[in-house]
Amino acid sequence: MPPLNSYELFIGLRYTRSRQRTRFISVISLISVVGIALGMTVLITVLSVMNGFQKEVRTRMLSAVAHVQIAGSNERLADWKKIADIAKTNSRVLATAPYVTAQGLLTSGSQVRGAYLRGIEPELESKVDDLARSMRRGSVEALKPGDFSIVLGDSLARALGVNVGDRVVLVAPQGQVTPAGMLPRLRQFTVVGTFHIGHHEIDAGLALTHIEDAQKLYRMGDEVTGVRLKLDDLFRSREVTYDLAGKVPGNAVISDWTSVNANYFRAVDIEKRMMSLLLFFIIAIAAFNLVSSLFMVVKEKQPDIAILRTLGASPGGVMKIFMTQGIVIGLTGVIVGIVFGILGALYVADIVGFVERVFGLRFLDPSIYQITELPSELRPMDVVVTALFSFAMSAVATIYPSWRASRVNPAEALRYE
DSSP states (O other), X not given: OOOTTSHHHHHHHHHHHSOOSOHHHHXXXXXHHHHHHHHHHHHHHHHHHHHHXXXXXXXXXXXXXXXXXXXXXXXXXXXXXXXXXXXXXXXXXXXXXXXXXXXXXXXXXXXXXXXXXXXXXHHHHTTTOOGGGGEEEEOGXXXXXXXXXXXXXXXXXXXXTOOTTOEEEEEEEEEEEETTEEEEXXXXXXXXXXXXXXXXXXXXXXXXXXXXXXHHHTTOTTOBSEEEEEESOGGGHHHHHHHHHTTSOTTEXXXXXXXXXXXXXHHHHHHHHHHHHHHHHHHHHHHTHHHHHHHHHHHHTHHHHHHHHHTTOOHHHHXXXXXXXXXXXXXXXXXXXXXXXXXXXXXXXXXXXXXXXXXXXXXXXXXXXSOSSOOOOOOHHHHHHHXXXXXXXXXXXXXXXXXXXXXXXXXXXXXXX
16 A cells, blocks of 8 residues: 555545446446455354354263363273372363263163263262253252163153153173073163253263163273363363373373364364355455456546656556555455454344245254254454455455556557547
8 A cells, every 4th residue: 555645545545436437337346345245244154153053062062071081091990089189180170070981782672772871970970061951851860879770862762762760771792601602781771861962973872870880780890981071171171181191190091072073073174164265265256356347447547547657657656546446445345344244143143033034944943953043153363364365365456457557658548538
């Protein structure tokens, strides 16, 4: 941009405000502004919705998944209390809880479903996850040692056709030797509750029982599978993992929620990056509409350029004039895009709800997506990056037409005037 007190800035702004004799040029400039603003609005809104979805799924997933967990290398940990004490030396660890986990088959009548059985200590477990808040029926506290009671995800309970008070049979994969050969171990459990997280894998595949019952069923004695940790900041889990890795015994394996669910979060991140790239191309196309707009302006203003040159204007000065005009158009589009993008991100749920009511559509079926409205999380960095990219593309698009304007020959331009 030229200095604030320069003639280039004055003339460039005058050209931007003036009415061109060719109305078509004004329309092209308006289309450029609208294109940039629309591209930014869509990009900011889409990024916010994707951020909202990611946060919603992460929140639901972490209702049943620990921030950090320390497990035995062979899925057996002898002295879990010692491990818990070591973990608590990190100031970010708020709570610890032991767990036993193993696979099994749950049967009820003719229905059979595979499940992950997790043995928990109800009082300690409620401090490391939010499963207690996700109970639909019954409670986690109903799990008593020796009762062989069980809590199921609601999708798993529906698949088995059971409700609170019904009985299911757990078939443990570890067999027992009998005179008739190797037979699987069977144990009858009473359903004392169901929970709903909103994450299909968890709701359809997780079953909870008391840790002592799980230890008896899988013949683990006093051993556990590992210890689950809750942190004051889930985004510092990788830092806590590295810190505790040098403190826990060599037979223990430590992992955090990002590594346990790495495939899911990697897929979401790739999807977000590709969507952003496609929408950035839309902004780039809109920004380069400025090229055709400025070319037409340069063609119309050739006599003016020739007069400026004869009055002593340098080619660089002429170039700055038209770059100013293009940058003002681009900046206008960016500002409008920021305003409507933020409004779109904040009110996307209301906008989608209005469209659904008017046209009788249903974009998100609650029975499939487990949500009733579009989640949205507006991040300032997304707005800043989008605005900078859009403005940069607009500025780049002005360079070539402005350079061509600076190359206009005054004699040729004034020949027929």
